[in-house]
Amino acid sequence: MAKNWPLARRKENxxxxxxxxREIREFFVRNGYVEVETPHRIPSPAPESHIDAIPSGTWxxxxxxxxxxxxxxxxxxxxxxxxxxxxxxxxxxxxxxxEFTLLxxxxxxxxxxxxxxxxxxxxxxxxxxxxxxxxxxxxGRKIDLSPPWERISVKEAFHDYTxxxxxxxxxxxxxxxxxxxxIEPRLGTEKPAFLYDYxxxxxxxxxxxxxxxxxxxxxxxxIGGLEMANGFSELVDAKEQSKRFQAENENRQSLGKxxxxxxxxxxxxxxxxxxxxxxxxxxxxxxMVFLNAxxxxxxxxxxxxxx
Amino acid sequence: MYTASDLRKxxxxxxxxxxYVVTSFDFSKPGKGQALYRTKLRNMITGLTMDRxxxxxxxxxxxxxEERTMQFLYKEGDHYxxxxxxxxxxxxxxxxxxxxxxxxxxxxxxxxxxxxxxRPIGVDLPNFVNLRVMKTEPWVRGDTSKADFKPATLETGxxxxxxxxxxxxxxxxxxxxxxxxxxRVKE
Numbered sequence: 472m473a474k475n476w477p478l479a480r481r482k483e484n485x486x487x488x489x490x491x492x493r494e495i496r497e498f499f500v501r502n503g504y505v506e507v508e509t510p511h512r513i514p515s516p517a518p519e520s521h522i523d524a525i526p527s528g529t530w531x532x533x534x535x536x537x538x539x540x541x542x543x544x545x546x547x548x549x550x551x552x553x554x555x556x557x558x559x560x561x562x563x564x565x566x567x568x569x570e571f572t573l574l575x576x577x578x579x580x581x582x583x584x585x586x587x588x589x590x591x592x593x594x595x596x597x598x599x600x601x602x603x604x605x606x607x608x609x610x611g612r613k614i615d616l617s618p619p620w621e622r623i624s625v626k627e628a629f630h631d632y633t634x635x636x637x638x639x640x641x642x643x644x645x646x647x648x649x650x651x652x653x654i655e656p657r658l659g660t661e662k663p664a665f666l667y668d669y670x671x672x673x674x675x676x677x678x679x680x681x682x683x684x685x686x687x688x689x690x691x692x693x694i695g696g697l698e699m700a701n702g703f704s705e706l707v708d709a710k711e712q713s714k715r716f717q718a719e720n721e722n723r724q725s726l727g728k729x730x731x732x733x734x735x736x737x738x739x740x741x742x743x744x745x746x747x748x749x750x751x752x753x754x755x756x757x758x759m760v761f762l763n764a765x766x767x768x769x770x771x772x773x774x775x776x777x778x
Numbered sequence: 779m780y781t782a783s784d785l786r787k788x789x790x791x792x793x794x795x796x797x798y799v800v801t802s803f804d805f806s807k808p809g810k811g812q813a814l815y816r817t818k819l820r821n822m823i824t825g826l827t828m829d830r831x832x833x834x835x836x837x838x839x840x841x842x843x844e845e846r847t848m849q850f851l852y853k854e855g856d857h858y859x860x861x862x863x864x865x866x867x868x869x870x871x872x873x874x875x876x877x878x879x880x881x882x883x884x885x886x887x888x889x890x891x892x893x894x895x896x897r898p899i900g901v902d903l904p905n906f907v908n909l910r911v912m913k914t915e916p917w918v919r920g921d922t923s924k925a926d927f928k929p930a931t932l933e934t935g936x937x938x939x940x941x942x943x944x945x946x947x948x949x950x951x952x953x954x955x956x957x958x959x960x961x962r963v964k965e
Contacts, residue, residue, distance in 0.1 A: 476941050480927075521812045561783055561813070564805025647811035648831055655808060673810055691809045701809045726835070 477777070484770055487601060488758045492554065494600040495574060495754070498593050499552045504576060507551045509539035515734040518719040519675050523560040523728065525569070531731075532558035535751055536575050537676070538737045541705065544577050545744040552576035554754065565766040566697060569775060572754040579745040582704040583688045586748045587665050590692055590700060591618040594663070598761065609695040609760050612660055621664035625686075628654050628666055641670060658693035665690045675715050677703035692752070694760045702750030709741040780840055782815045782832040788955055790822070790841040790892075797822040797841035797894055801877065822892070822899045825874035844893040845902065850883045858883065860891055860898075869898050876900065881936035882907045882954050903954040908963050909933055910949050917942045 473479035496506065513533050516524040524531035533539075536553050543551055557573045578585070595616050598607060605617050629637045633653045640646045658664045667690035671679055674687030689703035706712050713733070720730045758770040768774045780791060789800045798819040806814050815832045822841075848860040848869070856873035858880070869891065873880055879901050883889070890902040914930035927939035932952075940959045944950060949963040 480941075519810065521807070521810065562805065562807065567805055567807065647808050647814060650808040650811060651806050651814055651816070652831065675810070698809050 478772065481769060481772070484758070484762050484764065485772060487762055488770055490601045491597060491758055491761065492754070494597040495554065495593070497600070498596050499576065502550075502589075504550045504552045504578075505548065507540065507543060507548070507553050508555070509533075509536045509543070509553065511556065513539070515732045515737075517676065517734060517737075518716045518723060518731045520719050520722040520726065524731070525558045525560045534559050535573055537749070537751070538734050540575060540577055540749070541744055541747075542737055542740050544579060544705075544747055544749075545740040545742075549579035549745070550577070563775070565768075566756065566759075568755065568767055568771065571767075573751050574754050575749065575751040577705075577747055577749040579747045581748045582746070583667065583690055583702055583748055586702040586750050587620075587622065587667075587690060587692075588618075590665075590702075590750070590752075591620055591663075594694075594757070597757075601761070603761060607761060607763075609763050610765075612695060614659070614695055614760075615662050617662075620662050621659070623658075623664060623666055624668045625666060625670065626668065628658070632657050637670060641672075646670075646673075655693065655698065656696045659695055659697070663692060663694045663699075665692055667691075674703055675719055676706055676712065678706045697756055697760060698753075699756050699760070700750055700752035702748065705744065705747045705749055707741060707744045707746060709738050712741055713738050780838040782813075782834055782836045782838075784838075785815050785817060785832065790843065791819075791838040792841045793819070793838075797843060797899065799841075799877065799900065801827065820877060822875065823894065823897070825872075843899070845890040846893060847888060848891045848901075850885060850887045850889060852885060853883070860889070860901075862891075863888070871898050871901065878957060879903050879954070881932075881934055881957065882909065882952060884909060884934060905953065905955055906951050906960060907954055908949050908951050909936075911940070911944060911946055914940065914944060914946055917945065 511533055512527050512530050514530050516531050516534055517538055522534050524534050535557050536555055540551060540553060554574050556570055558570050562569050598616055607614050607616065626637055629635060633649055640649050658666060668686040669689045671685055671687050674689040677687035677689040680686050680688050691698055692700040716733060724730055755767050755770055759767060762770060764770050785800055785803050787800055787803050791798055798821055800817050801820050802818040804816050806816055813834045817830050818827055819830055820827045847863050849863060851859040851861055857870045858876060859868060859870055861868050882903055891898050892900045892902060909932045911930045912933050915928055928942055929937055930940045930944060931937050938957060938959060944962060949965055951960040951963055953960045
């Protein structure tokens with residue numbers, strides 16, 4: 472028995488994780504995507520109220536590859552994906568690691584609805600390739616992966632699962648608490664679920680819905696109550712994006728957080744980005760659900776505490 | 779002063795003038811939303827527990843409790859008897875106030891008894907204690923699967939998961955902060 476038996480006993484999980492990564496790549500290559508790599512160290516992370524970057528010298532470790540990948544889209548790369556490490560300061564819990572693996576992809580020919588369908592295809596195809604089939608068991612529940620998955624708007628979710636409305640929750644500044652306590656645990660328990668059409672102020676880089684400017688074309692994917700992915704129709708209006716970044720920075724300042732310098736090159740090129748949709752999916756969380764893991768610790772070789 | 783990001787299992791704080799101990803804790807963050815710290819807290823006087831969710835900027839007053847080093851003597855029903863190592867005074871703490879600590883108390887163990895005024899309201903254990911395995915299934919030799927845990931019952935009656943190579947009668951080290959197996963003790 473190895474001295475480091477917690478690591479030794481994760482061997483099977485890590486072997487499955489390796490297959491999972493290989494099958495994700497297979498799926499995207501088969502569907503005409505090009506795998507790209509962008510720098511992990513960047514000078515200006517996207518200013519967002521509640522995402523904090525870890526400093527690296529005078530620059531930062533990226534919190535997602537979003538800005539660089541969008542610059543590639545603006546330069547004419549129209550179907551790209553990336554699997555990379557990302558860092559977010561102070562995020563640690565049973566579902567969080569400060570260093571984690573993200574799968575991010577962009578396509579120029581679709582909007583957030585087409586990304587939802589692509590998620591269904593990706594996860595179903597990967598599950599069957601690694602030998603899981605149509606149904607998985609997670610936390611004692613059988614979850615059916617066969618499409619179509621559930622689609623529920625944020626407005627409907629507040630109506631179905633809470634005693635308050637979205638507007639009221641935002642006004643009383645309880646949106647996040649209600650989300651975590653009353654809504655998230657109920658999502659994706661029989662089939663995976665897409666929670667979509669977020670309040671406009673909850674989608675700093677997303678396009679507003681044409682028919683209803685109070686919501687952003689943004690969705691989150693949930694499986695077994697776990698948030699898996701965040702996708703949206705991209706905002707490609709540089710002026711509007713710059714205004715939103717400034718507002719996010721002001722919010723950061725009022726929360727006593729560090730302000731990030733404007734990602735000027737990204738903003739300068741954004742107008743050339745075609746109408747697109749993009750999404751980030753947590754690979755560690757997907758591994759958790761596929762391997763029926765209780766915590767994120769069980770699907771990585773080392774947690775920060777074990778180093 | 780503590781902030782929400784200092785919250786962890788075992789932390790003691792004052793809420794509405796009374797001491798509470800964090801009995802479970804998790805970090806959560808709804809997509810693009812703010813960091814939330816979900817806790818279960820036990821009132822160290824009444825023993826009642828409650829759920830509370832905190833935000834990043836929230837602050838807490840640490841519960842500064844006087845600590846007296848005492849030896850655990852014996853258990854009688856749900857009363858646990860301790861003796862002050864300096865003045866030999868004996869005190870009783872109820873099982874409810876001990877929380878998870880009751881799983882790791884063996885006779886003659888030195889612990890820190892926490893005093894709220896004159897009142898003993900709980901104990902702080904050493905981070906690691908050694909306890910003997912009273913009952914566990916034997917290990918099937920040649921079974922190379924490393925993925926398995928098996929249950930084991932300790933001399934205090936506490937049941938936990940141990941690696942398959944641990945056998946009955948062995949002494950093992952437990953991390954009292956997590957309640958988990960730490961290592962096998964060489965005797």
